[in-house]
Amino acid sequence: MSKYLYIFDMDETLVDGDCSMLWNQYLVDEGYVDIPNFLDIDKELMARYARGEMDMEEYLDFVMQPLSDIPTESVDTMLYDFVERYVSPRVYEEAKTLIHSLKNTSNDMLIISATASFIVSKVAKSLGIAQSLGIDMVVDNNRYTSKVDGVPSYREGKITRLEMWLQQKSDEYEGLHFFTDSINDLPLCNYADRVYLVNPCEKLKQAAQGKNWQTYAWSKTALSCAK
Known part of the structure; x- marks a missing residue:
């Protein structure tokens, strides 16, 4: 029987929103941030990401600051609350249906995201996807730093990380x-x-012209519509 690997981007693909931005909103709401205009700066940096112009090192230097004094175990506990309250209500219904249907097949699923892996793994597990790749952050003195451990799963880095992951797998896939x-x-x-x-964003729509790529218009969540 043919076996395929289904790979998902996470933010704005499975979730109606960007989980990094939602996490930063959570940190502000819960009182973990004392940086003036933190969310406004985050919004501007993410606008660069949407245009394909983000400097990932600059972004991580900024957004990881609120976690510099929080033990990783505490961050892990916070993430369960974050995913339940801020992410799960935003998961596309079409994504839930697709993931459920794939679980009844011999195919595998993998999330690859340019979000920090400690966030990605929690979101992936909440969706029922056991395997995920994100940007791994160096841990120093039991604290997350802004330094990347290895290759960041961003742009071409997603291919590198995927190939590394595939090399560790015994499975052979008919297609990706x-x-x-x-x-x-x-x-x-x-x-x-x-x-x-x-x-898809407008730039990706333009890049897709002439290619045999299928496009889906998944329904926005009630939270998104209420903005």
């Missing part, structure tokens, strides 16, 4: 199916065998 919304994932789109665009 990839779901995304972002122009930053164009390298992986060109690498995959089948591509599915979920509410």
Whole structure:
């Protein structure tokens, strides 16, 4: 029987929102941030990401600051609350249906995200996807730092991380199916065998012209509509 690997971007693909931005909102709401205009600066940095212009090192230097004095165990506990309250209500119903249907097949699923892996892994598990890759952060003195451990899963780095992951697997796949919304994932789109665009950004729409990529318009969540 043929076996395929279904690869998902996370933010704005499975979740109606960006989990990094939602996490930063959570940190502000819970009183962990004392940086003036933190969310406004975060919004500007993420706007650069949407345009495919983000400097990931600059972004991580900024957004990891609130965690510098929080033990990793405490962050882990916070993440359960965060995912339940801020992420789960924003998961696309179409994503839930697709994930459920794939669980009844012989195919595998993997999330690859440019969000920090300590967030990605919690979101992935809440979705019922056991395997995930994110940007691994160096831990020093039991605290997350802004330094990246290894290759960041961002742009071409997603291909590198995927290939490293595949080398550690004994499974052989007939093809790679990839779901995304972002122009930053164009390298992986060109690498995959089948591509599915979920509410794609304008730049990705343009890049998809002339290609046999399927486009989905997944319904916005009630939280998004209430903004």
